[in-house]
Amino acid sequence: xxxxxxxxxxxxxxxxxxxxxxxxxxxxxxxxxxxxxxxxxxxxxxxxxxxxxxxxxxxxxxxxxxxxxxxxxxxxxxxxxxxxxxxxxxxxxxxxxxxxxxxxxxxxxxxxxxxxxxxxxxxxxx
Amino acid sequence: xxxxxxxxxxxxxxxxxxxxxxxxxxxxxxxxxxxxxxxxxxxxxxxxxxxxxxxxxxxxxxxxxxxxxxxxxxxxxxxxxxxxxxxxxxxxxxxxxxxxxxxxxxxxxxxxxxxxxxxxxxxxxxxxxxxxxxxxxxxxxxxxxxxxxxxxxxxxxxxxxxxxxxxxxxxxxxxxxxxxxxxxxxxxxxxxxxxxxxxxxxxxxxxxxxxxxxxxxxxxxxxxxxxxxxxxxxxxxxxxxxxxxxxxxxxxxxxxxxxxxxxxxxxx
Numbered sequence: 001x002x003x004x005x006x007x008x009x010x011x012x013x014x015x016x017x018x019x020x021x022x023x024x025x026x027x028x029x030x031x032x033x034x035x036x037x038x039x040x041x042x043x044x045x046x047x048x049x050x051x052x053x054x055x056x057x058x059x060x061x062x063x064x065x066x067x068x069x070x071x072x073x074x075x076x077x078x079x080x081x082x083x084x085x086x087x088x089x090x091x092x093x094x095x096x097x098x099x100x101x102x103x104x105x106x107x108x109x110x111x112x113x114x115x116x117x118x119x120x121x122x123x124x125x126x
Numbered sequence: 127x128x129x130x131x132x133x134x135x136x137x138x139x140x141x142x143x144x145x146x147x148x149x150x151x152x153x154x155x156x157x158x159x160x161x162x163x164x165x166x167x168x169x170x171x172x173x174x175x176x177x178x179x180x181x182x183x184x185x186x187x188x189x190x191x192x193x194x195x196x197x198x199x200x201x202x203x204x205x206x207x208x209x210x211x212x213x214x215x216x217x218x219x220x221x222x223x224x225x226x227x228x229x230x231x232x233x234x235x236x237x238x239x240x241x242x243x244x245x246x247x248x249x250x251x252x253x254x255x256x257x258x259x260x261x262x263x264x265x266x267x268x269x270x271x272x273x274x275x276x277x278x279x280x281x282x283x284x285x286x287x288x289x290x291x292x293x294x295x296x297x298x299x300x301x302x303x304x305x306x307x308x309x310x311x312x313x314x315x316x317x318x319x320x321x322x323x324x325x326x327x328x329x330x331x332x333x334x335x336x337x338x339x340x341x342x343x344x345x346x347x348x349x350x351x352x353x354x355x356x357x358x359x360x361x362x363x364x365x366x367x368x369x370x371x372x373x374x375x376x377x378x379x380x381x382x383x384x385x386x387x388x389x390x391x392x393x394x
Contacts, residue, residue, distance in 0.1 A: 048251055051166040056220035057249055060229035062213045062280055065186050065273055092269035093184040096214055098177050099225035102170045103217050103249045 049104050057103040065092055163258060172260045172392050173250035177228050179390055180212060180264060187272040187279070188212045189310060189378075190230065191263035191371035192254055203338050206263045206371040208232075209307045210253065213279060217249070231279060233306040235292055241355035243292040243304070245285060260392045263371050267314075268384035274317035283322040287312045293358035295340050298369040299332050303361040307369035311335065314374070318381075335377050337367035 048054050090096060164172075180188050191206035200207070211231040216224050230253045236242045254260070267275060278284055293303035298311050301324065315327040315335075340347075347366065350357045359366060378385040 048166040048169060048255060051170075053166060053170055054251060055225070057217045057225075057229075058220050060213075060215040060217045060227075060247060060249075062215050062229070062276055063186065063226070065276060090184070092186055092272050095184055096181040096186075097226045098174075098181040099217075099227050100174075101219075101225055101227075102174060102251050103219065103225060103227055105248045105252050 048102075054102040054104040057105065164260060168260065168392070169254050169257075170251055172262075173254045175393055176254070176262045176264070176390055177250050179388070180228060180266070181214070183266055183386070185212070185264075185266045185272070186214045187267065187275040188228075189265040189267070189314075189371070189374060190250075190253065192257050193259040193261050194256070195258050197259070201341050203372060204370050209310050209371045209374070211275070211279060211310065211313070212250070212264075213276070231284075233288065233304070233309045235356065239355075241292050241358070242290050243288070243306075244290070245288050245309075262390040263375070264388050264390065265371075265375050265378055266386045266388070267378060268382050271314075271317060271378075271382050271385070274320065275313065278313055278317045283316055284313060286322055287316060287324065287327070291358075292356060293361065294356050295359075295362070295366050295368045297361040297363075297367055298335065298337050299328060299367070300361040300363070301328065303358050305368065307371065307374065311369045311374055311377075314378070334381065335369070336373060338370045338373045340366040340368055342366070 049056070176190070180190075188211070189209060190212040191209045193205070194207035197205055210233070212228040213231060215227065215229040217227050217229065218224050228250055230248050230250060232246045232248060232253070233243050234246045236244060254262070266272075288309055289301065289304040291303050293305060296303040296305040296308045298308045304312075311331060312324070312327055315330055316322055319326060319330060321327065342350075347357075347359060351359045375387045379387065
């Protein structure tokens with residue numbers, strides 16, 4: 001088993017030497033991409049939340065178009081579906097209102113403060 | 127285990143990922159972002175610029191793309207690394223207020239299991255939080271397709287068309303593996319044909335959608351699939367192909383009269 005692994009290492013090392021020389025830095029980053037960038041993304045998101053410039057959003061209901069109620073809501077609650085109907089808005093193509101506030105998802109430390117589950121509110125369940 | 131990890135680092139870092147699209151969630155699409163490249167202020171400003179652009183055009187549903195890696199690190203024909211739906215919504219804040227804005231409907235890899243994905247909703251500032259470049263791709267479908275997309279997103283079909291078995295280079299013509307662009311394409315097809323029948327959806331994608339060939343050395347690809355759970359060739363019977371923001375844009379430009387594709391860079 002060990003010799004097989006060393007054979008692979010030798011094979012890979014010889015086949016990717018050209019990349020290793022000019023992409024060693026990106027290689028190092030990419031090799032750790034999943035874990036490292038997950039942290040980076042979380043950090044970036046947390047930095048935004050911590051900046052005090054963003055409002056925490058706990059749910060979002062698609063707005064119906066021009067008074068037309070969208071199809072039957074899936075995992076979206078009946079309450080959400082009613083919200084969609086009530087929040088009917090302008091026809092497609094007409095300029096839409098956008099809040100000047102920046103809305104972000106709830107960071108883990110904020111979510112931990114809540115006693116009730118909040119994941120279903122922010123994860124796409126439909 | 128350490129040796130396997132080393133092999134993955136050499137293989138993925140040195141040869142494969144450097145030449146492959148990274149279409150996953152926030153983590154892998156920002157592999158070069160082991161550091162945060164932009165300040166919260168820059169990200170907030172850009173995300174709001176994107177939102178206001180979509181709103182000014184009256185887009186209730188748009189297809190939104192970001193650059194998780196610099197273009198120079200991506201293969202030919204690929205520019206953006208992650209694609210999702212932006213849906214004009216009534217957002218309820220933690221303090222109870224309701225605000226108009228866009229919610230983003232993503233397919234993201236799981237953090238600890240990159241070969242598995244979830245459907246996750248976030249907001250524009252979260253979407254752009256870890257990008258390598260402040261640039262957004264936006265496809266605004268025709269009014270008719272937007273209405274149908276909203277119907278699908280707001281129905282059980284949206285989740286039913288999600289296959290959690292993730293592959294970075296998922297083949298949009300086959301079943302068994304799926305990435306963010308394939309799920310996006312499947313939702314678009316479901317909306318166009320007003321069906322949740324995946325066989326019908328795939329048949330039409332084979333007939334009308336032109337996927338992007340993945341130009342990676344087959345040897346490296348084989349080794350990549352051997353050592354990285356998030357890369358699979360099990361759904362690639364021939365030359366690997368995958369869906370991209372660009373190919374989805376071309377598809378809608380051809381078949382959805384009135385669809386518009388735009389690119390947004392930060393206001394100076």
